[in-house]
Amino acid sequence: MITIQLTGHKEKLAPPNTIPNYRAAAPLLYHQVRTYQALEQAPLVMNTYATGTGKTTAASLRLLHPDQQKRNTLIIAPTNALIEQHCADAQAFIDDNQLAMRTLPINAATIRDITSETRRGEILQRLIANPLTFAEALGLPNDAEKLPFVAVTNPDIFYLALYFRYGPLDQRNVWEKFIRQFHYIVIDEFHYYDNKQFSNFLFFFNLWKEWGYFEAGYKICLLSATPRDAVYRYLNQVFGADGWQRVGPDNEPESSSALPPTPTLAPLTMHIHNDNLEEWLQTQSQIVADWQANALDSVIISSSLGKINRIHATLRQLNPIRITGPEPPEHRRLVRPVILATPTVDIGYNFGRPGKQRQSIDRLICDAKFGDELTQRIGRAGRVLGREQTDIPGEAHIFISEDAFGELKQWDTQTLNRAEWASIIHQLEHLPAKHQLEGYIRQYALLETFYPLLKLQQLTPKDDPDQEALFNAMRDIFAPNSQRTIGSLRHFYRVYEEREQWLRLSESAKWADRGAVAKHFAAQLSWLASTKDRQQEIKPEQVRGILDQRLIGHSTPQNALIDFIESQVVMTKALFNFREAWQGPKAAIYDPNQLLSSQTLTYFDLFHAFCHFDVTIYPSKTKFEQDAGSSESADVYLRINQLRPTPLGLAFEHPNTDQLDQTTFDDRYCNTIIGIKGLLLSAYEYGSRATVPIPTEIRNTVKSNAIPCLIVDQASTNALIRVLQGSPIYRQVLKVDFGGLFEEYTMVTGTAAFHVIPELKRHFLMRQKRVNDQPIFL
Missing domain, CATH: 3.40.50.300 (P-loop containing nucleotide triphosphate hydrolases)
Structure with a gap:
């Protein structure tokens, strides 16, 4: 055991009456006043003081500024669990300082509670336009006075609005409300976000910058006790090194040295094991x-x-x-x-x-x-x-x-x-920062960012220079060496949207449009014919003559084509999930002994429940509700009986119904991001690796879903393990059936695959070089 004593910590008090409008009883800290003053000077300010030293109050002081008092504020809390807390803190600040403002929580529950009969996008944009529209549902006073408000939401809703992920009837209105209605935005716990999520915020920052919002007085405040170095580097690229300000304990002016301190953290004895x-x-x-x-x-x-x-x-x-x-x-x-x-x-x-x-x-x-x-x-x-x-x-x-x-x-x-x-x-090398994999920003952020740019182009004239300027600015930040053009990215998303629309058609309508079918079938055949060393492109006109003979009216190849198009769509959709593209199935859980939570009825990840608890599967929702009461729909209904003495691990199985040999399987599926359908589950005990029977209802839960993933061939397994060391991403086992003999592969599922593959790029290039450098024996 290692024992280290941490001394107590103090922060400097601000001189009294530094902010004339401040009326609360608690004295202000110096860094809180510094934040207020920095926001008067810079468009974006980041407060990096330690946890527990009042950063939330530092950000809230902007509400007292004359430029903000009659305007709306948005606070982005990283999880739903913190929305209520931030609302309470904001309301206390408003009350203490006698401000004419409201607080407004915005999450899925708020929208759902208002009404289930209206589109959620419509509810959201009307809510931001005027919360009094839903005064009764929100419990707002019926005073008919439209006051500025402090809205608190999660980053998921902000992302859905910014990246045009609401329904087509609401996309534009929701986007405009989030872009224009909030004059001041606070992003709390900024270190929490991985590099994909960070790039989403960077796009927003740059949009406000390129479109002149900062010049009009709009402000952003970031709060983070532990920002990583990449945050500073990219903010410098967006704003310039002198175009934003950081308020931290290491850059306090010398003139503050005489200010009296007040304790913020008590001494702490750490026993490290x-x-x-x-x-x-x-x-x-x-x-x-x-x-x-x-x-x-x-x-x-x-x-x-x-x-x-x-x-x-x-x-x-x-x-x-x-x-x-x-x-x-x-x-x-x-x-x-x-x-x-x-x-x-x-x-x-x-x-x-x-x-x-x-x-x-x-x-x-x-x-x-x-x-x-x-x-x-x-x-x-x-x-x-x-x-x-x-x-x-x-x-x-x-x-x-x-x-x-x-x-x-x-x-x-x-x-x-x-x-x-x-x-x-x-x-410390072995206690690294949590989000170090920056390859996503270089390789995929520009692709993801182009989607809202494309939507914006549909709302404004095609020759609007603002769109091209914003695209060029984002390319300079994310991928300055990229050869991608607006035209190539527009084509990428046109294909994506055509595939989405085709999948939504009825069965008869799918096969009636021969032009669309030929295009999709040609893409499938091109994929089947391609290898690592040779890309094959088959054009739609080459397959029109064989559609009736090989595809239309033949259920097996038709289903295979649908599966292929679904797999292509799911890969692109994986870019548009703020958190994780593949969450796994949901279980309705009857937990009479409250082993998972304090509730006897709850809904949670099926895989977690099965791996950590002995469970009984109900044959139907009706049978489940006889024990648990009325419930929501779920993929599986189960009862938790007791904790497992040893947790289980899950592996995926690829049945290889096409009977591919291993070389062909590696060519088709490995070392690239793919969507894969038809996987099964198997289970084993941690430690012993002993196989454990898995109920059919659980084993088949992923079979019908296309899952975005990265499978590495066996020669790249160690390289993947090295990349994942010191990261929050976990690898999965994939067993592939080659004629009754199972070979084991390693894979990463969901959005995580997009974080990992750029980090393997150098490894793949070096492997190819070693292969090419082998002597040739004639």
């Missing part, structure tokens, strides 16, 4: 019981939901509460002496406990794979800003990998301040 958190707790659970007996509030945080639920079973006699994905929002608001949490709390979660004189969390137990993740988790404990008692030490038990433990040994028994500790974490 290279053990397994779950196994340690099984033998040391009395420690947590003793904390509870001594009125020391504790939180246990793990990246694994399965681990948290097994810990819940171990500590059940202490009546802990869980803050996890399956928990309903009202349950997450509860506070108990022992809290178990997944990364839900890494992104700005406040544990509250108003009235407590010292910090709300006295003791912390957590694991961590990434440096920024560890910084966030440590920041949950010992937060004393505004508390009466500020010097009572906290204690943390931290569980990291053997390699990271070895790197930290040299600091054992040392006392460090928070800045020194942050610097150490930033340098």
